Amino acid sequence: MKKTILGLVLAAATATATAVAGMAHAAETHVTIGVSVPAADHGWTAGVVYHAERVAKLLMAEHPGLKIIVKTSPNATSQANVLEDLTTEGINALVILPTDPDPLVNAIKAVKAQHIFVTLVDRAPSDNDQSVRDLYVAGNNRALGSVAGEYVKTHTPDAKVVVIRGLPIPIDQVRQDGFNAAITGSNVKVLGREYGNWSRDDAFNVMQDFLSKFPKIDVVWCQDDDMAVGVQQAIKQAKRTDIKYIIGGAGSSEMIKKVMGGDKMIPVDVLYPPAMIGTAMILTVANFYDQVPVRGSYTMDATLVTKQNATGYYFPDSPY
């Protein structure tokens, strides 16, 4: 008898909770979302995997009936296979951050042809074909450069700057254009620019080269937090004290922690957040549970992270 009362009460409580938590609609809606991201083979993508898994848990707890499957892939071929598998398993939506968008265009189009909602994150095909996606969520590469340039111009108006670029691809050029536009007409002078390939080790080598070439450097702009680590090591090893500060970019926990702590060498960071995968997932889920329009194009700000606002961007458990 006791058991029956308990059972009844629990059933009633659960029914009420479910009805309230998701309104009748959501409680009955079963949705499966596939999230396909690159393997955690370097800093930023490790952050992407971390946030995809973190937000998947949050969303599944908020929505009974929601299933999110996160899959990682080391390259485009393996990611194309994942898309095929997910489609066969049966998904209502795909959230994809492509390892490399161009070779994956056909695989993504094949998913979309099955009337599966497609959210594309960060990397669009180079012909900018909008038909591959329902929703596009991306960072702002031009602003990543211009926000850094504005900071340098404002805080060190006569700075001599060395620039460590990424790889010679369009994303890097757009960032350089943003930086150049911001410092145009100012007294900020760029001493040299070299490619560091978004690699910690390469940035270390490039910085060593810069240090031996230029006796006086005020600022290093390396547009990436992983490269900023290599830059710091090179400066430390050379025991140089002329460099006032380094600006990286993205928002790694290591750099955000330094900003929070008031590290003079890392006074700010510029956001290009791997957590955007989570934003993309939240909107994709809203498409099914909240009946709001989400199809569109969403560009994240390259927010300047300072000591004042850093807490909101700090993930102590993230690998990046």
Add this chain to the structure above:
Amino acid sequence: MKKTILGLVLAAATATATAVAGMAHAAETHVTIGVSVPAADHGWTAGVVYHAERVAKLLMAEHPGLKIIVKTSPNATSQANVLEDLTTEGINALVILPTDPDPLVNAIKAVKAQHIFVTLVDRAPSDNDQSVRDLYVAGNNRALGSVAGEYVKTHTPDAKVVVIRGLPIPIDQVRQDGFNAAITGSNVKVLGREYGNWSRDDAFNVMQDFLSKFPKIDVVWCQDDDMAVGVQQAIKQAKRTDIKYIIGGAGSSEMIKKVMGGDKMIPVDVLYPPAMIGTAMILTVANFYDQVPVRGSYTMDATLVTKQNATGYYFPDSPY
């Protein structure tokens, strides 16, 4: 005794539900969000109020500790007062769809100066000052025109079209530019363009005028569902049978229902959804509960609503 068991069980069930539904973090986070929107004084804004209230309920049910206050204002002066009241009451975020953005710039900046997160919806200041907002969510006015133009060009390549414009303000011009670009180089011919002021009655009058001036009209593009109602009345009254179809815009329930039902006069609609207020609210809430980046600029697609996809855009209970 029975009561005590009931009480205990309910408490346990509630505690579990809370922990699961919001993770420990969300359950303890108290957040108040003010939503300030125009009064429901015509179709589209009535839709905005409806969706703001609908999504507020959904979000409060999903997040224990979340309070959303929706306030409507008939004009900029009253809306500025609402912003002051909300700030005094104490809010963590403001979601605002301004009645008129320019006279409200200072009032919005005063809110932001209190470190309150500001989400701006649909209407930006004419100088496009990005510093008034953390997040901007808007429709795509150019695409509202170009999607309609593409449809006309594809489905009625030799159409003679009459165009009913809105008010002589930039939004209207951008829509016209989109339409013109889409039909450039085609055989589609625009017979005439007149302002209908986004009003049902004015559109009725303009359409009467067109009907008496032009003996043969194939298509009416009036870029707004309210005006489409006036256009239909004029056509019906004149007993004209030459008009093949009308393209409105926005996504009112009345027009979406016609699209769903296969009404030949309203084969499609182009989305400029009042429900975008709900999208803006979901992202604002995510900023506090899910630790994902949401600062940025989000442009909703002007999705072509057809018989196939109309269900997802239909709100039978909405006043618009």
